[in-house]
Amino acid sequence: MSSAAALNYAGCEDNHYQPHFLDSCFLCRRPLGHNSDIFMYRGNTPFCSQECRQEQIETDEANEKRWKISSSKRSNHSTTKENNTKKVVRTGTVAVA
Template identity: 75%
Template sequence: MARYHPTSIHDDIEAGFSGHSASPVKPAASPRRPGGRLFCDPCDDADDLLGHHHYLDICFRCRRPLGGNRDIFMYRGDMPFCSEECRQEQIEIDEAREQRSKQTGRAEQERQRQQKASHPRIPVWAW
């Protein structure tokens, strides 16, 4: 949601800022002028302008829009899916990735174990 900020000096003074000193000025007793100009803070709408979306806006797998009155299927807490099929595909991909990672880790451990076994350490004093 956009925040609006006053742009006239009168509005700044009413808000307690003179713009010339570090100490605030007491607010005026008169009510705010209804015709004061306002502008929208562009930082508030930056996500919309840059195309960033809330994580529940699109399916993590196929990028279809989510919403309406349809179910959202969640996986691992923060991954939304449009269908059970998309979620299942991601589960299978993650499981395969984890298996490869475990196999790579085991192969590396075995390689290190064999390397240590094939090169016995000789103490320096034995030379």
């Protein structure tokens, strides 16, 4: 059942169609076909191809690397010289179910 049909079936009368998250590729916004493969990433992010998904993975990894570097610089900068204590920052991946 298409998203529009499901919306009408649910009895929504105001016809303010909200697109379903599987209607288009997260990266290029190309419509996802009903009989075509959908490549998922991080649970609920759909892509039309392996190439689009890989591009998003590489972008996310670069952003995470930049965040870790800037976080590390802030941590080193916040070291107090008065009592010579350092703040410890733990980095890693957090998974939430």
